Structure formats: C-alpha cells, structure tokens
Amino acid sequence: MRCLVFCDALHDVYLNLIVKYANPELEIVKAYYFGDEFQSSSGIRLFPLDTIVNKESFDAAVIFFQETSLLRQIISKVYGNYFQYSVFDLDSFSSVCLSGAGQLELLRLDTQYKCPSDHHFICGDFSYYVSLDVKDEINDGSVKVRVGKFCSIGPGISFLLGVEHRTDWGTMYPFNRLLARECENTSSVASKGDIVIGNDVWIGANATILSGVSIGDGCIVGSNTVVSKSVEPYSIIVGNPGRVAKRRFSSDKIDMLSEMKWWDWDYQRLFDALDIIQSENVEALYSYWKSSEEE
Numbered sequence: 001m002r003c004l005v006f007c008d009a010l011h012d013v014y015l016n017l018i019v020k021y022a023n024p025e026l027e028i029v030k031a032y033y034f035g036d037e038f039q040s041s042s043g044i045r046l047f048p049l050d051t052i053v054n055k056e057s058f059d060a061a062v063i064f065f066q067e068t069s070l071l072r073q074i075i076s077k078v079y080g081n082y083f084q085y086s087v088f089d090l091d092s093f094s095s096v097c098l099s100g101a102g103q104l105e106l107l108r109l110d111t112q113y114k115c116p117s118d119h120h121f122i123c124g125d126f127s128y129y130v131s132l133d134v135k136d137e138i139n140d141g142s143v144k145v146r147v148g149k150f151c152s153i154g155p156g157i158s159f160l161l162g163v164e165h166r167t168d169w170g171t172m173y174p175f176n177r178l179l180a181r182e183c184e185n186t187s188s189v190a191s192k193g194d195i196v197i198g199n200d201v202w203i204g205a206n207a208t209i210l211s212g213v214s215i216g217d218g219c220i221v222g223s224n225t226v227v228s229k230s231v232e233p234y235s236i237i238v239g240n241p242g243r244v245a246k247r248r249f250s251s252d253k254i255d256m257l258s259e260m261k262w263w264d265w266d267y268q269r270l271f272d273a274l275d276i277i278q279s280e281n282v283e284a285l286y287s288y289w290k291s292s293e294e295e
C-alpha cells in the first residue's frame with residue numbers, strides 16, 4: 001500500500017511508530033512537512049508541503065498534524081476527490097497504525113495516545129476530542145476539567161468551568177475586572193468546582209457541562225444536552241436541563257462493568273479482549289476478566 005504521510009515536528013514520534021510497527025506492505029512514498037525540509041528522527045526525509053505538486057500516486061494518506069482539515073483541503077485540491085483514497089486522520093486516533101490491508105490497529109502501551117493537557121484540562125489515556133472549549137476566566141488552575149480514560153468527546157463541547165458570575169452580589173456586572181478599579185472583592189467570577197468526567201464516557205455534539213458536575217463512568221451525554229447536575233455511571237443524559245433518559249444496561253451489567261473497571265486493566269490484556277469488549281456480551285467480558293484474574 002502506497003502511503004503519503006503529512007507530519008509536523010510535534011508528531012514526529014508517530015512517524016517512528018509507523019516505521020517500527022507498520023506492516024511491511026506499507027510503503028511510505030513521500031512524507032511532507034509544514035516548513036522547510038526536515039529529517040525525522042525515524043530517518044525519513046520530510047519534504048516541504050509545496051513540493052506536493054509532484055503528485056505521487058498513493059492509496060492512503062496519514063495525517064499527523066493539528067490542522068487536519070487544512071491538510072484535507074490541500075489533498076483534495078491537488079488530488080481531486082480524495083475520498084477515493086483512504087485518509088487516516090491520526091490526530092484523533094493516534095494510538096493506531098496501519099496494517100497492510102489499510103486497517104487500523106491499536107498499538108501497545110508504550111505508544112498510547114494522550115490528548116494534550118494543560119493547567120485546567122487534564123485528559124486521561126486514549127480519550128480524544130473533536131473540538132472543545134474550556135471556559136475558565138479564573139484561569140489559575142484552581143479548578144480543572146478532569147477527563148478519564150477512553151472517552152469520546154464530540155465536536156463543539158463547552159465546559160463552563162470558571163465563568164459563573166456572582167449571583168449573590170448586588171450586581172453581577174464584573175466592575176472589578178472590566179473597569180480595573182481598586183476593589184476589595186477581586187473575584188467576580190466563580191466556579192462550583194471541578195468538572196469530572198469518568199471513563200468511557202461519550203459526549204455528543206455541542207453539549208455543555210457546567211462546573212461542579214461529575215459524569216460517571218460509561219455515561220452518554222446526548223447532543224446539545226446541558227448537564228447541570230452530577231450523574232450516576234452508565235446513564236444516558238439528554239436535554240436541557242439534562243435528565244437521565246435511561247441507564248445503558250441492567251443494574252447487573254452495570255455492577256459487572258463497575259467492578260471490572262476495564263479501563264484500568266493492563267493494556268495488553270485489554271487489547272487481547274477487544275472482540276469481547278466491542279460486543280454486547282458484558283457477561284463474557286466479566287468471565288474473561290475473572291479467569292484472567294485467577295491466572
């Protein structure tokens with residue numbers, strides 16, 4: 001499979017992984033870089049993007065770059081309708097590599113993907129997001145969004161972490177911040193506390209999560225939902241204000257999942273069980289876990 005790679009220095013590590021782990025059928029025909037010619041630590045030479053006019057033929061393009069939509073546009077401009085090719089956007093699924101059949105395969109622990117974290121957004125292993133906005137005018141790290149492992153966070157998500165105006169004051173207008181007058185009360189924005197997202201939580205498009213809220217393991221937040229109160233594991237929360245429409249499983253199955261905590265397993269054990277975990281058969285997963293515990 002002939003493959004084009006687009007990479008920036010930040011993601012150089014993934015080029016190394018492709019070289020190290022990819023099926024031998026994968027042939028990197030050319031690698032491009034945003035900027036001057038660049039020698040990857042994997043030994044691959046990356047060419048400036050403007051040399052793409054050479055039009056190498058390829059079967060798949062792999063993108064290791066923050067601005068994936070821009071690269072997709074470039075590929076489609078140069079190559080016409082790029083949908084006839086596979087474009088693997090590894091920015092969201094970076095713990096994968098290509099097999100010869102063009103299939104994506106999970107890599108192992110040492111290559112686990114981690115979304116960038118900062119002083120107010122802590123992201124667990126393998127969790128990914130499409131686009132999100134942490135609104136935090138306090139911005140001193142005193143409150144945080146804490147996301148567990150293996151979460152799928154859709155587009156347009158707002159975490160209203162530190163943007164509560166003081167409803168208990170005579171005014172909610174932030175005089176002290178906007179007019180820069182000397183005031184005894186310095187903080188006119190507040191927060192109800194950390195936002196805690198469990199493990200394996202799926203947050204649908206354009207959801208809003210308010211400060212002080214905890215969303216339990218395995219929950220679904222429906223699209224456009226406003227979550228203002230904490231929710232128990234494996235709930236489906238929908239609407240504004242968010243209400244629990246139902247639980248995802250019977251309480252027996254929820255107990256099993258909560259006891260197993262598969263997201264904390266040794267990742268090798270987890271990857272070996274992917275076919276079971278990606279099925280409705282929670283009982284089989286539980287048996288697998290019990291038997292591997294006994295080994």
Ligand SMILES: CC(C)(COP(=O)(O)OP(=O)(O)OC[C@H]1O[C@@H](n2cnc3c(N)ncnc32)[C@H](O)[C@@H]1OP(=O)(O)O)[C@@H](O)C(=O)NCCC(=O)NCCS
Pocket residue numbers: 152153154155203204205206220221222223224225236238239245
């Ligand atoms: C929540 C969701 C997953 C559906 O889950 P489900 O188990 O199939 O639930 P159902 O469709 O049976 O809906 C259950 C109830 O919630 C309501 N509901 C479902 N999604 C809703 C939403 N986004 N907002 C408001 N109500 C919603 C249904 O009308 C139904 O109401 P009822 O109990 O009064 O009949 C889906 O509706 C959703 O929001 N998906 C998000 C998709 C998305 O944003 N993807 C982004 C890319 S990651």
